[in-house]
Amino acid sequence: MFKNQQIMDLPTHSAISFMPLADKALLHKQLNWLAFYIPLIGVLIALCYFNEAFANNAQTHLLIGMPILIAVSMLYNMVNIRLQGFAVREHDVAFKKGVIWRQVTILPLARVQHMEIHQGPIERKLDLASIKLFSAGGVSADLQIGGLTHADCKNMRQFVQNYRQEDTNSRAEFINE
Amino acid sequence: MSNTINEEQKSSLHWQKVSPWALLYFVVYFSVRFVKDGLLNLLPMLVVFVTQVENKLFWAQVAGGAAFISLLVYSFLYYLNFRFCISDDHEILLNKGVFKKERLTLKFGRVQNVNIAEPFYFTPVSLVNCIFDAAGSVSQEVVLPGVTKDYAQQMRKQIFAFKALQQNEDEQPALSEADLAENSLRISNKEIAKFGLMSNMAILAIAALAPFINVFIDFLEQKIIYKVEGFYQQELGMLANAATFAMITLIVMLVLMAVLLSVTMSLIRFYNFELYFKGQKFKRIAGLLERHQLSMSMDKVQSIVIKQNLMGRLLKRFTVECLQTSSGGIAAGVAAKKNKQTLVLPVLNSEQVDSVCQWIYPWFNSKKLLFKQAERALLYKNLGFYAVLPSVVVLLVCYLGEFNYWLSLGAFVIFTGLVSLSYQRYGYYLHEDNGRFYMVVRRGMIGVHYRVFELYKAQSARSISTYLMRRAGLESLYIQLASGQAFMPYIKKQDADFIIDFTLYQAESSNRSWM
Structure with missing residues (x-):
């Protein structure tokens, strides 16, 4: 049977103080969504222009619905970005995200198999980047943190690369932190 | 693996x-590869051949003969170029290839x-055949075919001795007397046949036949159904229902054939x-x-x-799988299974399960695992989503289609039963044994699925909660392993947090190699 023996102070992940994403992360998110909505609006305008029957039926609904949809998704993005946060601890990286389903994922640095830094065209313009950390057995990246500054991503990559479990403090010291 | 070797070494090899x-x-190897990979690529040519060529039999014989001779010549050249050395x-070190010459270097430490x-x-x-597996994937495998059994066993001993030496340097604990005692298990072929009934091999076999299903159905209709129908009409005088009986007979025969196929495949494996x-x-x-020896x-x-x-x-039997790292997700996991890297114990009764698990985990006793269940909120949520909602949909369908409304009640009873079974199955159990910590996670519905692992092998940990869950102080817990995932929904937040913290502590503070 499991004995819940006292192991001094077990580091608790619920006490992690998460850092917010970069300032421009929200702008990046909004631009990304606009990059989806603008072509969609273009297609709908073209449909209304060339198809009179469609225009008669849907024009009013679209004129009311589309601005509401865009406004709601913009608001959702604001909340979503505000609720995201990351933390790099001595032995692991933590990331929280989610509006409806709130997730906290913690990946021990000793389990990181490889990393990727990704910068799309909008991210390059805003000097942002996203980092993916892969461990064994996962279907895709175990941890994907977007909306960081490129410098933060490179620092994190360097930190993870430099991490060696045996170099860190001994087990007892680790517990006592 | 690397493909470089220095010149000094070369001379002494x-x-x-x-x-x-x-x-x-x-x-055999290239024939199998041709059938598996080559035939699909030749499909367009096959279509041209079937539709355009007139003297099909002659040209098929010519093509078949040419393919056979090419296969023999290629295999012979491959054999001539195939050399290895330790x-x-x-x-x-392995030299191989005909058109593209390759040199593979596989270090003992990576085997x-x-x-x-x-x-x-x-x-x-x-x-x-002596097979050296490098990392659980097909591409990183070295096969030395046609060596003597003694040589293969000597290679195995040599490699394991080298690895043991390496591990001793890394301060591996010495093996106790109990560890050195040999345990063995033999499963009779009668029991193996039961695995054919339990496994999904029949479905896989049918799936493999899927491309030919139309041809198969046409054949059945022309050759069998009419004859069976005729038999029922003539011999038994069942004029009215002859077609139905013929169809039922055929379905029963197909199911029996699938089961027979599945049993045969189990016995072959x-x-x-x-x-x-x-x-x-x-x-x-x-x-x-092929007598395959897996260590x-x-x-x-x-x-x-x-x-x-x-x-x-129904048969009171279990299947046990010892899973290795499947880095790269589902595809690699499937590859590892295909490559026989997963140790599968196909048919065991509950005593045998306990006995085999006790070889590895001496504390394991399936009857004494006191599982902590999920909270009742999970049952209420699942009843709402997976019993009430679908039943309402069925009720609507009954209303619109003018069917009997009792159908929706039947659906509700069935869905409720399944949801309750699934809820009752969820459970987790933590165990400490000689300073090592283990977790057993249980799930299932009609069947049951246990995953046993040592906490320090965890790759990452994740908690998920919704607004209502947070209000009720609940969280769902995921622990990612190098071979799958352990999931425990709707447990108390403090328990979930403790498990995550403790798992991370084990993974981060242990100096033992996890892979």
Whole structure:
């Protein structure tokens, strides 16, 4: 049977103080969504222009619905970005995200198999980047943190690369932190 | 693996050729590869051949003959170029290839397993294939075909001795007397046949036949259904229902054929199953056409899965799988299974499950695992989403389609039963044994699925909660392993947080190698 023996102070992940994403992360998110909505609006305008029957039926609904949809998704993005946060601890990286389903994922640095830094065209313009950390057995990246500054991503990559479990403090010291 | 070797080493290397009988292996190997990979690529040509060519039989014979001769010539050239050597630096070097020459270098330290396979065509000459598995993937495998069994076993000993030496340097704990005692298990072929009934091999076999299903159905209609129908009409005088009876007979026959096929496939794979466990290593020998010898070190096992499906429940049998790292997701996991890297114990009764698990985890006793269940909120949520909502949909369909409303009540009862079964199955159990911490996670519905793992092998941990869950102080817990995932929904937040913190503590503070 499991004995819940006292192991001094077990580091608790619920006490992690998460850092917010970069300032421009929200702008990046909004631009990304606009990059989806603008072509969609273009297609709908073209449909209304060339198809009179469609225009008669849907024009009013679209004129009311589309601005509401865009406004709601913009608001959702604001909340979503505000609720995201990351933390790099001595032995692991933590990331929280989610509006409806709130997730906290913690990946021990000793389990990181490889990393990727990704910068799309909008991210390059805003000097942002996203980092993916892969461990064994996962279907895709175990941890994907977007909306960081490129410098933060490179620092994190360097930190993870430099991490060696045996170099860190001994087990007892680790517990006592 | 690397493909470089320095010049000084080159001169001192003693390159060896495999036995000429290995030519048989190459012929079989390239034939199988041609059927698996090549035929699909030749499909467009096949379409042109079927639609455009007039003298089909003659040209088919010419093409078949040319393909056969090419296969023999290619295999022979491959055999001539195939050389291997064991370097003083504890490496296996391999030269191979016909058009593209390759040199592979596999360090002893990177060899995960050394497996010995005895194909039926090598039995008269007492030769085997020696398979060096590098990382659980097909592409990183070195096969020495047609070597003597003694040589293969000597290679295995040499590699494991080298790895043990390396591990001792890394301060591995010494093996106790209990660890060095040999345990063994033999599964009778009658039991193996039961695995055919339990497994989904029949479905896989039918799936493999899917491209030809139309041709098959046409054939059945023309050749069998009419005859069976005629039989019922003439012999039994059932004029009205002859067609229905013919159809039922055919379906029963097809199911029986699928089951027979599945049983046959199980016997081919696990014939005369023998399992040995000594010094924290498994050795499994099984197979009808190819006696495949798989060895697996316990520290490579990431988790052990014990599962029982509906048929398993009826037969009171379980399947146990010892899973290794499947880096790269589902595809690599499937590849590892295909490559026989997963140790599967196909049919065990509950006593055998306990006995085998106790070789690895002496504390394991399935009857004494006190599982902590999910909170009742999970039951209410699932009843709402998976019983009430679908039943309302069924009620609407009954209303619109003017069916009997009792159908929706029936659906509600069935869905409620399944949801309740699934809720009751969820459970987790934590165990401490000699300073090591283990977790057992249970799930299922009609069947049951246990995953047993040591906490320090966790790759990452995740908690998920919704607004309502947070209000009720609940969280769902995921622990990612190198071979799958342990999931425990709707447990108390404080418990979930403790498990996450403790798992991370184990993973981050342990100096033991997890892979």
